[in-house]
Amino acid sequence: MTDTVRPKKVALLTAGGLAPCLSSAVGSLIERYTEISPEIELIAYHSGYKGLLLGDSYKVDPAERKNAALLHRHGGSPIGNSRVKLTNVADCVKRGLVAEGQDPQKVAADQLIKDGVDVLHTIGGDDTNTAAADLAAYLAEHDYGLTVIGLPKTIDNDVFPIRQSLGAWTAAEQGARFFRNVVAEHNANPRMLIIHEVMGRNCGWLTAATAADYEKLLDAESFLPGLGLSRANLSVHGVYIPEMELDLAGEATRLGALMDANDNVNIFISEGAGVESIIAEMEARGEAVPRDAFGHVKLDAINPGKWFGEQFSKMLGAEKVLVQKSGYYSRAAPANDRDLALIKACAHLAVDCALRRESGVIGHDEDQADTLRAIEFPRIKGGKPFDPQTPWFKDLLSNIGQPVGRTLETSH
Numbered sequence: 058m059t060d061t062v063r064p065k066k067v068a069l070l071t072a073g074g075l076a077p078c079l080s081s082a083v084g085s086l087i088e089r090y091t092e093i094s095p096e097i098e099l100i101a102y103h104s105g106y107k108g109l110l111l112g113d114s115y116k117v118d119p120a121e122r123k124n125a126a127l128l129h130r131h132g133g134s135p136i137g138n139s140r141v142k143l144t145n146v147a148d149c150v151k152r153g154l155v156a157e158g159q160d161p162q163k164v165a166a167d168q169l170i171k172d173g174v175d176v177l178h179t180i181g182g183d184d185t186n187t188a189a190a191d192l193a194a195y196l197a198e199h200d201y202g203l204t205v206i207g208l209p210k211t212i213d214n215d216v217f218p219i220r221q222s223l224g225a226w227t228a229a230e231q232g233a234r235f236f237r238n239v240v241a242e243h244n245a246n247p248r249m250l251i252i253h254e255v256m257g258r259n260c261g262w263l264t265a266a267t268a269a270d271y272e273k274l275l276d277a278e279s280f281l282p283g284l285g286l287s288r289a290n291l292s293v294h295g296v297y298i299p300e301m302e303l304d305l306a307g308e309a310t311r312l313g314a315l316m317d318a319n320d321n322v323n324i325f326i327s328e329g330a331g332v333e334s335i336i337a338e339m340e341a342r343g344e345a346v347p348r349d350a351f352g353h354v355k356l357d358a359i360n361p362g363k364w365f366g367e368q369f370s371k372m373l374g375a376e377k378v379l380v381q382k383s384g385y386y387s388r389a390a391p392a393n394d395r396d397l398a399l400i401k402a403c404a405h406l407a408v409d410c411a412l413r414r415e416s417g418v419i420g421h422d423e424d425q426a427d428t429l430r431a432i433e434f435p436r437i438k439g440g441k442p443f444d445p446q447t448p449w450f451k452d453l454l455s456n457i458g459q460p461v462g463r464t465l466e467t468s469h
Contacts, residue, residue, distance in 0.1 A: 183437070
């Protein structure tokens with residue numbers, strides 16, 4: 058490697074929704090650069106692509122380098138996120154990020170040049186890395202000579218062809234802890250239906266993994282059924298994900314028997330489950346379906362948990378329905394040890410790639426024997442479905458007495 062190839066200035070940004078990896082990813086990159094190439098200048102754009110468009114950045118000074126390990130103790134993103142799609146010109150203009158007639162990609166590219174940036178690290182999900190891919194293609198097409206390296210952040214764990222996205226393990230663990238407290242509400246009212254709505258959009262991995270982690274928490278507990286403290290009341294009774302067909306009538310019969318026996322039912326649903334039915338009902342009523350800048354349905358606005366509650370409550374004869382969402386609790390947590398090891402491995406490779414000016418998204422490539430590598434941007438896309446035939450998920454359903462439904466194709 059020659060000195061002319063080696064970067065002199067590197068920029069970081071985080072974007073999209075939060076995940077329990079952002080703070081540690083920023084910290085790990087700073088730590089690694091400080092360890093092996095302390096002469097390289099580091100900056101971080103404030104609030105993701107918004108900060109890049111507006112030229113708003115933090116300079117990573119010696120004090121921040123020295124104390125970067127503190128970031129592993131915190132959730133969220135210290136440098137801030139935003140949802141900005143550089144190719145959605147109208148939205149960028151509407152939000153005051155570029156002027157009328159400007160191309161946001163050119164504005165971003167010119168800002169990178171103005172700031173003297175040689176390498177840009179983007180930490181985000183499929184939307185962020187799609188935006189990074191578009192920007193990398195623009196930079197290459199117009200001979201800007203910059204390197205773009207992505208880290209795959211998403212609690213949805215739905216990025217092709219990456220085996221495991223950063224932060225998803227922690228989100229599942231935290232969602233399980235969240236419900237461990239919520240489930241005690243079952244004895245606050247007779248015939249209680251508790252619905253745990255889990256994030257993940259149209260991918261059921263997070264819901265499935267959260268339910269599995271929750272059952273592991275119960276495995277470590279002791280119970281006193283003679284005084285009503287029974288695992289039967291605390292356990293998951295149903296798990297519903299977009300990729301698996303739901304026999305509503307059949308499940309109502311099964312869950313109704315559990316309600317009669319236990320006086321409560323606990324179900325975990327993916328926020329993407331039932332969405333097509335909800336949208337159809339909204340459109341039939343002439344209501345507009347709310348969407349974000351990337352065209353995604355705003356799931357918090359259409360409220361799938363409430364819809365499931367309405368479907369099941371009458372069928373089960375529930376006296377009370379409690380819908381609880383763990384998403385913001387779980388996605389803003391600090392990374393757990395398992396995620397932290399993955400984050401550091403990816404960050405170390407990201408820095409190595411930066412030093413040799415190799416673009417791509419860092420992850421274990423499922424199409425290349427799960428090798429950790431810089432995956433080419435054109436191969437990165439969202440919408441990877443969870444497979445309901447996954448052995449650990451089938452075991453989970455078997456243990457709770459739920460049949461495995463037919464596998465469905467999901468739209469993203």
